[in-house]
Amino acid sequence: MKYLDEYRDGELAQRLAREIHRLTTRPWNIMEVCGGQTHAIVKFGIDELLPKQISLIHGPGCPVCVTSLEIIDQALDIAARRDVIFTSFGDMLRVPGSTTDLLSVKAKGGDVRMVYSPLDAVKIAEQNPAKEVVFFGVGFETTAPATAMAIYQAARKKLPNFSLLVAHVLVPQAMEALLSSPKCRVQGFLAAGHVCAVMGFDEYLPIASKYHVPIVVTGFEPLDILQGVLMTVQQLESGRAEVENQYRRAVRREGNPSAQELIHKIFRVIPRKWRGVGEIPESGLGLREPYTAFDAGIRFGVSSHCVEESPLCQSGLVLQGQIKPHECPAFGAGCTPEHPLGATMVSSEGACAAYFRYRRQPEPVAA
Amino acid sequence: MRLIFATGGSRNRWRLNEMKEPNPIEFSGACPIPISQYPNVMMAHGGGGRLMHQLIGKMFLVAFRNPLLDAQHDAAVAELPGKKIAFTTDSYVVQPMFFPGGDIGSMAVHGTVNDLAMAGARPLYLSSAFIIEEGVPMEALWKIVVSMRDAAKNCRVQIITGDTKVVDRGKGDGVFINTAGIGVIEHGQNIAPQNVQAGDAILASGDLGRHGMAIMAVRAGLEFESKIESDSAPVHEAVLDLLKAGIEIHCLRDLTRGGLTSALNEIAATANRTLLIEEKAVPVREDVHAACEILGLDPFQVACEGRFAAFVKAGDCERALQILRAHSPNASVIGRVMDERSPAVYVKSAIGVQRILDLPSGEQLPRIC
Numbered sequence: 001m002k003y004l005d006e007y008r009d010g011e012l013a014q015r016l017a018r019e020i021h022r023l024t025t026r027p028w029n030i031m032e033v034c035g036g037q038t039h040a041i042v043k044f045g046i047d048e049l050l051p052k053q054i055s056l057i058h059g060p061g062c063p064v065c066v067t068s069l070e071i072i073d074q075a076l077d078i079a080a081r082r083d084v085i086f087t088s089f090g091d092m093l094r095v096p097g098s099t100t101d102l103l104s105v106k107a108k109g110g111d112v113r114m115v116y117s118p119l120d121a122v123k124i125a126e127q128n129p130a131k132e133v134v135f136f137g138v139g140f141e142t143t144a145p146a147t148a149m150a151i152y153q154a155a156r157k158k159l160p161n162f163s164l165l166v167a168h169v170l171v172p173q174a175m176e177a178l179l180s181s182p183k184c185r186v187q188g189f190l191a192a193g194h195v196c197a198v199m200g201f202d203e204y205l206p207i208a209s210k211y212h213v214p215i216v217v218t219g220f221e222p223l224d225i226l227q228g229v230l231m232t233v234q235q236l237e238s239g240r241a242e243v244e245n246q247y248r249r250a251v252r253r254e255g256n257p258s259a260q261e262l263i264h265k266i267f268r269v270i271p272r273k274w275r276g277v278g279e280i281p282e283s284g285l286g287l288r289e290p291y292t293a294f295d296a297g298i299r300f301g302v303s304s305h306c307v308e309e310s311p312l313c314q315s316g317l318v319l320q321g322q323i324k325p326h327e328c329p330a331f332g333a334g335c336t337p338e339h340p341l342g343a344t345m346v347s348s349e350g351a352c353a354a355y356f357r358y359r360r361q362p363e364p365v366a367a
Numbered sequence: 368m369r370l371i372f373a374t375g376g377s378r379n380r381w382r383l384n385e386m387k388e389p390n391p392i393e394f395s396g397a398c399p400i401p402i403s404q405y406p407n408v409m410m411a412h413g414g415g416g417r418l419m420h421q422l423i424g425k426m427f428l429v430a431f432r433n434p435l436l437d438a439q440h441d442a443a444v445a446e447l448p449g450k451k452i453a454f455t456t457d458s459y460v461v462q463p464m465f466f467p468g469g470d471i472g473s474m475a476v477h478g479t480v481n482d483l484a485m486a487g488a489r490p491l492y493l494s495s496a497f498i499i500e501e502g503v504p505m506e507a508l509w510k511i512v513v514s515m516r517d518a519a520k521n522c523r524v525q526i527i528t529g530d531t532k533v534v535d536r537g538k539g540d541g542v543f544i545n546t547a548g549i550g551v552i553e554h555g556q557n558i559a560p561q562n563v564q565a566g567d568a569i570l571a572s573g574d575l576g577r578h579g580m581a582i583m584a585v586r587a588g589l590e591f592e593s594k595i596e597s598d599s600a601p602v603h604e605a606v607l608d609l610l611k612a613g614i615e616i617h618c619l620r621d622l623t624r625g626g627l628t629s630a631l632n633e634i635a636a637t638a639n640r641t642l643l644i645e646e647k648a649v650p651v652r653e654d655v656h657a658a659c660e661i662l663g664l665d666p667f668q669v670a671c672e673g674r675f676a677a678f679v680k681a682g683d684c685e686r687a688l689q690i691l692r693a694h695s696p697n698a699s700v701i702g703r704v705m706d707e708r709s710p711a712v713y714v715k716s717a718i719g720v721q722r723i724l725d726l727p728s729g730e731q732l733p734r735i736c
Contacts, residue, residue: 001653001656001657001660002653004656004657004660005717008717008718009717009718010717010718010719013718013719014718014719042722043716043722044716044717044718044720044722045716045718045720045721045722046718046720048720049718049720090663103409103410103411104407104409106410107407107408107409107410108407116662222717222718337417338417338418338421356725357723357725358722358723358725359722359723
C-alpha cells in the first residue's frame with residue numbers, strides 16, 4: 001500500500017539496523033514514549049534487529065493504560081445508569097475498573113457504544129434528546145483537539161444532554177516526571193510523532209537541555225522507528241542532547257496552531273493522576289469556564305470516587321520503564337488480556353498486551 | 368450407520384482449542400465457566416477469539432461430549448449404507464442485512480455450502496429456519512428469500528425443509544436465519560485438522576478480509592466511503608476441482624469469524640503442529656488494508672465469507688495454486704507446516720522477523736490514536 005509499504009521495506013530496515021550496529025559502542029536505554037510505537041516494535045520485531053547494547057524501554061504513552069482507576073470507576077458508574085448512552089473509543093471499553101469493565105456493563109443492559117470520533121457522540125446526543133449522552137474523552141494531545149471540537153459544537157448547538165468525562169493527559173509533563181525520578185534509566189527518547197503533529201516540538205527543548213537527553217520526534221512504521229533509534233544513538237554516541245525531527249512528513253516545528261488554539265479555548269491544564277504512576281502536576285486537561293457545564297463528573301456527581309489499584313499489578317513499573325512486561329510476576333499468570341489486572345494488558349497499545357500477543361513463547365522456530 | 372458427529376458451523380465452531388489445558392473437566396451440572404469471571408455472556412463469547420473458544424470448550428463440548436465430537440471439523444462426516452455424507456449447521460445474524468456484495472440470504476446459503484465444502488463434500492440439500500422480528504417490511508423479507516433462492520440455484524443445492532418463527536418487536540434484530548446442510552462425500556481422502564503434516568503447503572484461496580470490512584464500512588455510526596464489496600461466495604467448486612485433479616488435501620478451513628488468525632490457531636491446536644506464515648505472502652487488497660490501518664484492525668483477523676485455507680502435500684502445492692487461481696486470481700501460497708510438534712502459529716513480519724500470530728482475545732477493539 002502506498003505511503004505504508006515504503007516504510008516497511010525489509011531491506012531498508014536491515015540497512016538501518018546495520019548502521020545502528022556500526023555506531024553503537026556501549027549500552028544505551030532508549031524509551032519510545034508512545035504505545036503505538038511499542039506495538040509496532042513488538043509486532044514487527046524491530047527490537048530483534050537492534051544490537052544487544054540497545055535496550056528499548058516502553059514508555060507511558062498509551063492513554064488508555066494511564067487513565068486512572070478512579071476515572072474508570074466514574075465511567076462505569078455513569079454508564080450503568082438507565083438514562084445514559086455512554087460512548088468512548090473501542091480500546092477503552094475493556095479496561096478493568098475496580099470491579100467490572102464497560103463491556104460487562106453493556107452485557108448487563110447499559111447502553112455503551114463505541115465511536116470513532118467524539119463528534120459521533122455529539123450526533124448521538126442530537127438524535128436522542130431524551131437521553132443523557134456522555135463521551136469518555138481519553139488520549140494525549142493527539143485526540144484532545146477532536147474532544148475539544150465536540151464540546152465546542154455541543155456548546156454552539158446548546159445541547160443540554162451532552163457531557164464529557166475528561167481524562168486527557170499531556171506528554172511532556174510525563175516525560176519530565178520520569179526524568180526527575182532518581183530511578184530513571186532513560187538516556188534518550190523517541191517522542192510520539194502524532195502528539196507532535198498537533199503540538200509541535202518546541203516544548204521538548206527545555207527538557208532535552210535540562211536533563212541532557214536526546215529527544216527524537218519519531219513516527220510509527222518500522223523504518224520510522226529504526227531511523228529514530230539511529231538518530232538517537234548518533235546523538236548519544238557523540239554526547240549531544242538535542243531535539244530532532246525524524247517524522248518530518250507529518251510534524252512541523254510549530255505543530256498545528258488551529259488545533260492548539262481549540263485545545264486552549266476549551267481546556268485548562270490541571271494536575272492528573274496516572275494509573276500506576278501517581279499524580280503528576282500540570283499533566284492533564286480539564287474543562288475551562290464556561291464549558292464546565294459539560295463536565296460529566298460534576299453532572300453525575302461522581303467526582304469524589306477514590307480507589308486503590310491491585311497490589312499484584314506492576315503496570316506502574318512497566319509504564320515507568322523499570323521492568324519489562326514479562327518480568328512482572330502476574331504476567332500471563334493472573335493477568336491476561338481476558339482478565340487484565342492492569343490497563344497495560346488491555347489496550348492494543350499497552351506494553352503488556354503487546355508482549356502477550358507477540359512474545360509469550362520466547363523461542364521462535366527455525367525458519 | 369456410523370455417525371461421526373464432528374462439529375457445528377463455522378460461525379460458531381465447536382472446537383476445543385485450548386490444547387494447553389489438561390483434559391476438560393467432566394460436566395457436573397454446575398456451570399463450568401466461573402461466575403466470577405463472566406456472570407453474563409459477552410459479545411466476545413461469539414467473536415471467534417479466545418473467549419468463544421473457552422465457551423465452546425468448557426460448556427458445549429463438555430456437555431455434549433462423545434468420542435466423535437473431538438474431530439472438530441467444519442462439517443460432520445457420517446457414513447450411511449453405501450454413502451458417506453457431510454452434515455453442518457450455521458446461524459446468520461449479520462447487521463445490516465443488506466451490505467455491499469451480498470445480503471443475509473445469500474450468505475446463509477454460501478456459509479453452509481462452504482462448511483460442507485471444507486469436508487470435501489458436494490453440497491446437496493439445505494434447511495432454512497427464519498426467526499423474524501415483528502415489523503420487518505415484507506418487501507425486505509422477499510428480497511432475502513429471492514436472494515437465497517438465487518444463491519441456492521447457483522450452488523446447485525435445494526432448500527428442502529424449513530421453519531418460521533416471528534418474535535415481538537425489539538426481541539430480535541430484523542431477520543435471523545439458520546441453515547443446515549447435507550452433502551455427499553465422493554472422495555477417499557481424509558480431510559481433517561488431525562491429518563495436517565510437516566512440510567504441508569498452506570494456501571489462501573483468495574484475498575482476505577473483504578467481507579468484514581464491507582460490513583464495517585456500512586455499519587451504523589462508522590460509515591466511511593469505500594468500494595469494498597463482501598467476498599461472500601460459494602467455494603465448493605474450487606474444492607471439488609482440487610479433488611478432481613487428485614491434489615492430496617490434508618485439511619481445509621473456511622476463514623470466517625476470527626479470520627485467518629483464528630483458523631490457523633485452531634488447526635495448529637487440533638493438529639498439534641507449528642505453522643509458519645509469510646506476512647508479505649498473504650493476499651490483502653489495498654483498500655481493505657488501508658481501511659484496516661485507519662480503523663486499527665488486523666486484516667488477518669477480519670472475517671471472510673468466501674475464502675478458505677488449504678493444507679496440501681508440498682509436492683502438490685503448485686498445481687493446487689493454479690486450480691485455486693482459476694477461481695480467484697489472488698489465491699496464494701502463504702506458509703508451511705513446520706516439523707515441530709507443538710501448537711503454535713508464527714508469522715514472518717514484513718521486515719523479516721518472526722513473531723507469534725496469537726488468537727484475538729475477544730472482539731477486535733480499534734485503537735484510539
